[in-house]
Amino acid sequence: MEPKLVRLPPVILVSTFALLLLPFLSAPAASQLSSGFYSSSCPEVELLVKDTVRSAYEIDSTIAAKLLRLLFHDCIVQGCDGSVLVEGNGTERSDPANKSLGGFYVVESAKRLLEFWCPGTVSCADILVLAARDAVELTGGPSVEVPLGRRDGAVSSAASVRPNMVDTTFTVDQLAQRFSSKGLSTDDLVILSGAHTIGSSHCTAFSDRFIQSSDGTTVPADASLERNYAMQLASKCPAGASDSVTTSNDPVTPSLFDNQYYGNLLAKKGLLQSDSVLVADARTRTKVEALSRSQDAFFASWATSFVKLSTIGVKTGNQGAIRLFCASATG
Incomplete structure (x- = not known):
């Protein structure tokens, strides 16, 4: 079955990753991301994620804000590595500060679809960034070109949440x-x-x-x-x-x-x-x-x-992994 193609609106281009590197120094992880990262390995990735988010949004319009919040809670803790998606006792997701998070099923749905079309290729971390980006567009906001190539973290600890999370009572x-x-x-x-x-x-x-x-x-x-x-x-x-x-x-x-x-x-x-x-x-x-x-x-x-926001503490190259299931740190 061919994936459904959708017409995309004009994109706001943001070029924040053109870094000048000194010889023999390793590039920062964020500079290893690129908007065309999957152009050969999974060229339909953005369309497939967008279709998944749109389908969920048509059923439940509250999903847009949930996906945006989910990304923030992932990135602000230990970087945008999909660690908030992991289920289980003692994970970030289990912390009381994250108990009201939603939208996990949208990321999992997109992941299943991408595993069919591009097995072992697209990280859960990238899917979450794209889903949050698309959620903003679906509710009338701008479409943003985001760099891709994140890899998933293998560690998700509830102990990391409170020292990093923003509280509503903050000055x-x-x-x-x-x-x-x-x-x-x-x-x-x-x-x-x-x-x-x-x-x-x-x-x-x-x-x-x-x-x-x-x-x-x-x-x-x-x-x-x-x-x-x-x-x-x-x-x-x-x-x-x-x-x-x-x-x-x-x-x-x-x-x-x-x-x-x-x-x-x-x-x-x-x-x-x-x-x-x-x-x-x-x-x-x-x-x-x-x-x-x-x-x-x-x-x-x-x-x-x-x-x-979407490039905080990203893992690239040999760091992290491409998880088969977003809810599992090992799968």
């Missing part, structure tokens, strides 16, 4: 330090936070912004939230609400990948504390204001920062 200083440790700038922090233009968060992710009154009702306690918006959140997340209750990250255009997120922040409608702090600090507010004024600027900036 700008804490956020900037965590991003800097991954080679990402303060501008990257603001730009990549724009991922919150789609998706939703559990009530527990922002419960610290509310208190329980004496009569048991939920009352806003954070002045950085616009009052009416805070009351809406309180009604959606009453005291005793189930851990499964969620609310949209973007109250205006929750299903569109656009720059509305930044307008929300300026209107004091940032859902998470780690969103709101971006407008309370002069180091990040200027960037928020600029991105709120121009969606084109946001999309161009997103393309650059997304590529930087």
